Amino acid sequence: MALLSSRYNHLLLKLLLLLLCLAVMYGLLYPGVYGRGYYDDYHNLSPLNSVHDFRTALVFIFSGEAGPIGRPLSLASFIIHAGGWVENIGEILHLNLLIHMLNVILVFIFSNLIGSRLGFYGKRKYYFSIAVSVIWGLSPINFPAIFIPIQRMAVLSGFFVFLGLIVYIYLLTRFESSKKGIFVSLSALMVFSLLATLSKESGALLIPLALLIDYFWFKDSKCSYHATDKGVRYSVRFMRRSVLWVLVLFIYVYMAYLGGNWFEVAGIRGYSPLDRLTTQSVILFEYVFYTFIPDVFYYHPFHDGYDVVLYNDFKFIVSLFSWLALFCGAYVVRKKVPIIMFSIVFYFLAHSSESTFLMLELYFEHRNYIASLGIVILFVWFVFLINNLSKLSLVFLPVYILIIAFSSNQLAILWSDHETSAQIWFDLNPASARAANNYAIVLQENGASVGSLIGIFDEASFRCESCIITRMESLSLSCYVNEGEDRGRIKVRLEEVVDKIPSALPSSALLKLPMNLLDSYSAGECSAIGLDDVEKLMSALMKNEELMKVSGYASSVHHMLYRFSKLNGDLFAAEKHIMKAFEISKKFPIYSEIMNYYYKSGNDTKVAEMISLMENSRPFNPAKRIAWDIQFNQINGLYENGE
Structure with a gap:
């Protein structure tokens, strides 16, 4: 009885320590719920205000444009916030944080299972799991995934991926030598993979991660808890892995198909899939560095000014040989120290959809939400290994966690201070049109004059010669200038924009100015710019060949020409353009x-x-x-x- 009581007290103390860590983590991150929305948030979540019954809820859930399948499960999670956008951003961010806290618990369980595979037992395994979950949960690299409203998609997908891996490990250990276990484990894996994918397409990577777990977990017969017939065990294992390999090959062949011609520069991005791949080899090292070395001013939503790294760039050459050296070293010691290969492959697999050759934007921290777990596990394992040689690691790990905790709290406070964060991000990212736009929006909300806002975009244009979007924003605001504004300067802005549009990279922002001017002109609000100026902008858009190759953008251009023709009284041209817009999209x-x-x-x-x-x-x-x-x-x- 005394022994049972002692064990009960021991378990209770462990549970209380875990709950204490969660409570402190929640408190440190909580200021982040006072953040704000950014560019993609408005595009994806503004339709929430149109949701008022079951029918309109279905329209919102199943009409998403954030990915190929629309991510309906993630959008469904936003329905509880319907009708209050943008005033209820705090509620959205708070729920993001709560889902993240659930994920921390799942990471604790997953780390506990990994700890068993590494030979950790008792207190050692418990502290290993606590350290992994706390460092991962507080890592600033995951902050944008939690506190950018629409990135609930990444957090929710992560929830199903982590839960799916835990369930898969349990089913493998429970039914490892059973043929029925193949159906049970793979069925569960497919269910969680579907849920993760419906939250965000990268959730499909649960299957490659599960295959990695399969090889890592059942590397040898020591990991088989219920097998009695070695031949049966290996035949079952072969069948299960064969199915997984087929699914994995399908995923990556499909991704390769989506990647297109590796050597062709995509007009919509300005770089080729190969250019993106060489750039990602450098970025993946940056992600690792900033996972462990916090810089409060580095984590933000505005990396759109990140430069492409070409194959002959010194940074790419160094990163390529460094990754090759790491993989070779991990392969050599894989039998004695499998955790090194496991962690590196985990990191790469979790990045293999968004950080390879698919033509997405180059840099986003939220892509690390799942991937960072692999390298955090390796980091904590390494610290525990050093502990066998020196007790100094017992001091290092708590001190390091305190540094991470302080950095995350300061980051949360910074994100909650809208004007300060906007100004810092604007100053530190001269090539980011989004950072300039965010700063102008914050100043406008705080009552800044139109002249001040134009000054922000003019400064951004001066710092970035190739940035056309900031010039377009300045011109758009010219509709609202005072009578004393220099009209000559407005014409100069117009000429600069018209001159740069034909060679600009296609984007929805490129269409924003003509749309705004049409709206302002129709409402009689734009005295500084006339209909002939709008026509010049339309003509410039038509000359942008890359823009007109993208069906959605080309359709929007013809739709604007339809509106312009109606304003100009040319109904024949109006009908021609609206039909062309419909034909395209x-x-x-x-x-x-x-x-x-x-x-x-x-x-x-x-x-x-x-x-x-x-x-x-x-x-x-x-x-x-x-x-x-x-x-x-x-x-x-x-x-x-x-x-």
Whole structure:
């Protein structure tokens, strides 16, 4: 009885220490919930204000554009915040933080399992798990994933990945030698992989990570707890791994297909898949460095000015040979010290979708949310290894955790101070148009004059000669200048923008200025810029060949030309452009305008023709099809009811 009581007290103390760590971590990170929204947040979450019933909730959930499948599970998690955007950003960020805390618990459990595989027992395994989960949970590299509202997608996907790995390890140890276990373990893995992928496409990497776990966990017969027949055990293992290998090959072959021509420079990005791959080899080292060496001013949402690193750049050569040396060293000692190879491969696998050749933006810290766990495990294992040689590590680890904790808390405080953080990020990122835009928005919210905002963008344009977006923002604000503003300077801005648009990299921001000017001109709010100036901008957009190759952008350009032609009284040109926009991209706003145009003109034949054309564009993706059907029926219902 006394022995049982002692064990119970021991477990209770362990639980209390874990809860204390979670409570302190929560308190340190909590100031971050007073942060704000950034560029992608508004695009993805603004439709929340249109959600007011079950039907509109379905439209929001299944019409996402953040990835190929729309990430409906992540969007569904935002439904509880419907109707309050942007005032309820604090609630959104708080829920992000709570999900992160759940992930810390999952990381603790996962680390405990890994600790068993490493031969840690009792207190040693417990402290190993505590150290991994605390360092990972407080690491500033994960901060943007938690406190950028839309990056709940990364945090939620991470939840299903971590939970899926834990369940998979449990099922492997429970049914390792059973043929039935193949079905049970792989079925569970597919369920969690689906949930993770519906949260964010990179969640599909749960399968490669599970294959890594399979090899690491069952490297030899010592890890088989329930096997009695060695031949059966190995045949079951072979079948299970064969299925996993097929799934992994499918994932990476599909990714290679999406990557396109490795040597062709993509107009939308300005670099090729090969250029991106060489750049990522350098960035992956930077991620590792900033995972462990905190710099409060480094972690932010504005890395859009990151430069491409080419194959002949010295930084790439150094990073390539460094990675090769690490892999070779890890391979040589893989039998004696498997954790080194496991951690490095874990890190690379978790980065293999967003940090390789797929034509995404170059740099985002939130891509480390899952990947950083691999190198944190290696770091803590190394400290424990040193502890066998010197007791100094017992002092080092708590001191290091205190440094990480202090840095994370200061980072949370910085992000909660909107104006200070915006100014710092603007000053430190001269090539980031987004940082300049964020700073201007914050100043505007605090009552700054239009002249001050124009000054911000003019300064950004001066610091970055190639930045066209900041020049466009200055020109857009010229609509609201005082009568005393220098009109000559406005014309200079216009000429600079018109001159740079044809060679600018395609982006939605490139279309923002003409759209804003059309809105302002239609409302009679823009006295500084005339309709002829808008026409110059439209012509410049049409000359941007790379922009017009992207269907969504080309459709938007023709849609703007339709509006411009209507303002100019040229209805023939207006009809031509709206039909061209629809031909390129059959989006509902364009479809609705065309239906309205033909319905009001009494052209029933054209109305029927448009309905038929739109029906043929029904998406293949079953998730997106739900929202598509609702919007299609809604628009058609308006005209059938004579509205």
